[in-house]
Amino acid sequence: MEIFYQYLETISENFFDPKKRVFLGYLFSAFLISFMWLTFVKKEKIKQAVYKIFDKKIFMSKSAKADYILFLLNIIILMFLSPLLISQLAIAHFVFEYLHSQTFLTPLGIDINYMWMIPIFFTFCYFVLDDFTKYVTHALMHKVPLLWEIHKTHHSARTLTPLTIFRTHPIEGVIFVVRSALTQGIVIATFYYVYGGNITFVTILGANLFSFWFHLFGSNLRHSHIRINYWSWLEKIFISPAQHQIHHSIKKEHHNKNFGVAFAFWDYMFGSLYISKSDEDVKFGISETEHKYENNIIYLYLSPLIGIYKLIANYVSSKNLKVKKQKFIFNKQTR
Amino acid sequence: MNNIKFKGTTLTKLSFVGAVTFSFMCSSITSVNAGHHGNVYGPYPITEKSYKGTKKNSVSYGGQMARQLLHNSLKKLASTGSPSDPTLAPEKKMLAYLNTKDKSKSLPIMDPKNSSKFPVKQKMIGELSGGANLSGKADKRIQTSWPGNMSGVDVIKFMIKKAGKTKGGVDTRNGMNYPQLISKYTMGAVLYHQACDNYLDEKMTASSKPNNKPYKKGAYYTGKEHSWDEAFGYWGAAAHTMKLSAAQSYDVAKKKDLKAADYNKDGVVDLQTEMTYAHAYYASSYDKKGKTNYLKTVTGAFIDGRKLITAADGNKLSEAELNKIQDYVQIICSNWEDVIAESVFKYAGSVYKDLSKIEKALASGSGMDKAMSKYLKHWGELKGFAMALQAGPDNKSDTFNRMNRMMGFGPLMPNLSQVVGIDSSGNYIKDQGSSIGYYKLHMLKIQNLMADKYALKAKINDATGGMAALLEEVGTKKSAEND
Ligand SMILES: [Zn+2]
Ligand SMILES: [Zn+2]
Numbered sequence: 001m002e003i004f005y006q007y008l009e010t011i012s013e014n015f016f017d018p019k020k021r022v023f024l025g026y027l028f029s030a031f032l033i034s035f036m037w038l039t040f041v042k043k044e045k046i047k048q049a050v051y052k053i054f055d056k057k058i059f060m061s062k063s064a065k066a067d068y069i070l071f072l073l074n075i076i077i078l079m080f081l082s083p084l085l086i087s088q089l090a091i092a093h094f095v096f097e098y099l100h101s102q103t104f105l106t107p108l109g110i111d112i113n114y115m116w117m118i119p120i121f122f123t124f125c126y127f128v129l130d131d132f133t134k135y136v137t138h139a140l141m142h143k144v145p146l147l148w149e150i151h152k153t154h155h156s157a158r159t160l161t162p163l164t165i166f167r168t169h170p171i172e173g174v175i176f177v178v179r180s181a182l183t184q185g186i187v188i189a190t191f192y193y194v195y196g197g198n199i200t201f202v203t204i205l206g207a208n209l210f211s212f213w214f215h216l217f218g219s220n221l222r223h224s225h226i227r228i229n230y231w232s233w234l235e236k237i238f239i240s241p242a243q244h245q246i247h248h249s250i251k252k253e254h255h256n257k258n259f260g261v262a263f264a265f266w267d268y269m270f271g272s273l274y275i276s277k278s279d280e281d282v283k284f285g286i287s288e289t290e291h292k293y294e295n296n297i298i299y300l301y302l303s304p305l306i307g308i309y310k311l312i313a314n315y316v317s318s319k320n321l322k323v324k325k326q327k328f329i330f331n332k333q334t335r
Numbered sequence: 336m337n338n339i340k341f342k343g344t345t346l347t348k349l350s351f352v353g354a355v356t357f358s359f360m361c362s363s364i365t366s367v368n369a370g371h372h373g374n375v376y377g378p379y380p381i382t383e384k385s386y387k388g389t390k391k392n393s394v395s396y397g398g399q400m401a402r403q404l405l406h407n408s409l410k411k412l413a414s415t416g417s418p419s420d421p422t423l424a425p426e427k428k429m430l431a432y433l434n435t436k437d438k439s440k441s442l443p444i445m446d447p448k449n450s451s452k453f454p455v456k457q458k459m460i461g462e463l464s465g466g467a468n469l470s471g472k473a474d475k476r477i478q479t480s481w482p483g484n485m486s487g488v489d490v491i492k493f494m495i496k497k498a499g500k501t502k503g504g505v506d507t508r509n510g511m512n513y514p515q516l517i518s519k520y521t522m523g524a525v526l527y528h529q530a531c532d533n534y535l536d537e538k539m540t541a542s543s544k545p546n547n548k549p550y551k552k553g554a555y556y557t558g559k560e561h562s563w564d565e566a567f568g569y570w571g572a573a574a575h576t577m578k579l580s581a582a583q584s585y586d587v588a589k590k591k592d593l594k595a596a597d598y599n600k601d602g603v604v605d606l607q608t609e610m611t612y613a614h615a616y617y618a619s620s621y622d623k624k625g626k627t628n629y630l631k632t633v634t635g636a637f638i639d640g641r642k643l644i645t646a647a648d649g650n651k652l653s654e655a656e657l658n659k660i661q662d663y664v665q666i667i668c669s670n671w672e673d674v675i676a677e678s679v680f681k682y683a684g685s686v687y688k689d690l691s692k693i694e695k696a697l698a699s700g701s702g703m704d705k706a707m708s709k710y711l712k713h714w715g716e717l718k719g720f721a722m723a724l725q726a727g728p729d730n731k732s733d734t735f736n737r738m739n740r741m742m743g744f745g746p747l748m749p750n751l752s753q754v755v756g757i758d759s760s761g762n763y764i765k766d767q768g769s770s771i772g773y774y775k776l777h778m779l780k781i782q783n784l785m786a787d788k789y790a791l792k793a794k795i796n797d798a799t800g801g802m803a804a805l806l807e808e809v810g811t812k813k814s815a816e817n818d
Contacts, residue, residue, distance in 0.1 A: 074815040100776035165816040173815020261818040
């Protein structure tokens with residue numbers, strides 16, 4: 001009973017907590033942005049625009065339905081897995097204690113006059129570094145064949161809705177929880193040490209100031225059929241919804257592009273940036289032909305395990321070491 | 336006819352009002368009575384059957400209150416040291432408060448002293464008891480928390496000797512703040528040690544100090560009654576503590592709240608029953624922040640235990656009664672221990688903060704006199720409480736060894752020197768310590784150790800508490816989601 005209540009709470013938290021991507025307020029702002037985009041920029045009629053935004057074919061597609069079920073089932077799985085994972089607090093304590101034994105980084109004596117800037121600086125750094133580790137993790141999910149087998153689940157979506165973020169294999173969920181805990185633990189402990197505990201987050205409705213803006217300005221449209229693109233110079237700084245949609249494209253030239261979440265400059269720096277073109281049509285998914293079971297829930301849970309098994313079997317049977325390495329560690333062909 | 340009828344209704348009305356008033360009065364009297372007897376430590380009737388005198392109250396812990404005041408006074412005197420006094424007057428005076436039983440009522444109480452804001456009933460130690468000193472009751476075991484392999488009582492004497500020759504009692508070269516060291520360690524080595532390692536320990540067993548015999552020949556209290564009372568005296572709570580809030584008890588100790596202190600409304604504070612001392616004071620300081628209830632938990636258990644003993648009416652305690660007493664002892668001594676551990680936690684946090692300030696001053700080349708004096712004061716409190724913790728019945732030697740090793744025998748000085756021992760003539764031996772960063776890390780680890788081994792809830796000055804709060808603020812991911 002207790003667990004069931006906790007389960008419902010976690011579900012509702014996703015929609016009522018402004019720290020979460022699919023918080024109702026952000027979903028509403030995403031609707032407003034897409035409405036304005038369609039009526040002002042694309043010059044569509046109001047009725048037509050609304051009809052397009054809430055397209056039944058998309059929200060009720062087999063792919064979207066699988067997203068919804070995965071959302072509900074994964075919460076249960078993570079409820080049991082999360083307590084087993086290393087906590088952000090343990091990481092933070094470890095880092096904080098380590099910092100006392102080194103001399104490279106020393107606590108700053110802060111001039112009281114600049115005190116007001118510290119929370120903003122801290123909040124910004126946290127957001128940027130968090131975004132960077134997301135970029136790295138995402139790139140690895142594509143480049144490492146083992147991880148790609150797991151990340152495939154997300155890319156198997158044929159239609160994108162804001163809830164497609166939950167079309168994620170639980171193993172990937174665990175990887176992201178660990179990434180998040182490591183980032184939080186390391187960044188917070190380091191700042192806490194350097195600023196002698198004088199740090200606070202700048203928040204709006206409890207959410208990080210910059211996350212709040214990111215979500216308010218349409219983060220939910222990344223996974224949608226509303227193709228909003230920016231000026232190309234801006235797409236080098238921020239990832240536009242269209243750019244993430246390109247990331248989901250089945251076209252070969254779109255593979256392994258736009259790993260970024262909020263910022264595009266990571267992709268720019270590491271050569272994976274792809275600027276959107278307004279006339280380019282994008283079809284979502286892994287391959288041209290739909291896999292027979294790609295929206296079957298059991299298949300979605302098992303396919304990474306099957307894929308990993310095949311990889312290992314292949315690895316063991318192949319005798320050539322060079323091939324082994326290529327196949328197993330870094331394989332440019334994955335995506 | 337009319338007239339009679341009128342009279343009748345008036346009578347009924349009157350009797351009704353009378354009955355209501357009467358029952359109201361009765362109930363309020365009973366409630367006052369219940370409150371009075373339920374929540375105050377004493378008076379309790381005489382149950383000792385051999386006693387033939389006229390006394391009506393069996394409660395007696397004058398010796399303990401005398402020791403509370405000896406401790407208070409000793410702390411005051413510890414800052415009167417003078418390196419240039421060839422007569423060694425400061426040391427002699429301190430030793431008098433350590434060793435003398437004030438039969439002749441010649442030792443003035445140094446703290447609290449009488450004032451118009453906080454008038455006190457007793458002026459001399461001997462007015463509370465002429466048969467109590469501190470040294471006779473101090474821990475006699477060898478102390479590993481202090482250099483020189485001395486017994487507890489010798490450690491106090493050593494500190495007094497040093498304090499007497501040190502200006503203001505603070506040795507800025509070695510980092511020793513003697514008023515804090517002497518006070519906090521005495522709280523442990525005498526007060527806590529006697530209560531939890533003696534009166535509530537051996538003396539609460541069936542064979543020792545039985546309840547069907549007087550505590551000593553001719554006494555008006557039984558063996559168990561008096562043992563229990565003595566332990567309560569060492570706790571240092573006012574008898575009416577349960578009637579006060581933690582903040583009031585705190586202010587009483589600080590001599591700020593005469594109204595709260597003066598329970599019998601005679602205009603003066605009776606230092607025997609109306610004052611908050613030492614351990615009870617520290618308990619109140621944590622409780623007033625709202626997260627803990629140490630003071631009333633311990634005081635309440637003392638009252639409940641004493642009621643149980645009184646109810647035995649001078650007969651031997653049954654096994655069931657002795658077991659119940661053990662339950663109370665468990666509550667008292669584990670909470671008491673936690674209060675001391677909270678202090679270790681708190682001052683480790685203070686020392687951590689002070690060291691950060693010293694680091695900054697060292698980096699910027701600015702003055703650090705103020706930061707240093709705070710640092711030495713807090714370190715003295717930390718060390719004193721850490722030593723006090725080891726004076727209890729529970730020998731957590733593993734925890735103690737780790738704590739002592741991390742803290743060292745002296746504070747790490749800004750030039751990285753640290754006391755590591757004492758030579759044969761009683762001088763400190765110093766060595767080069769680690770870095771300030773490492774020493775700060777030790778303070779963090781001492782806090783972790785305390786939080787780990789004791790049921791701490793107040794956790795004042797938690798050096799990593801802010802970090803935990805920040806992590807709480809960003810929250811944890813509970814769903815599997817891509818970005
Ligand atoms: Zn991807
Ligand atoms: Zn995606």
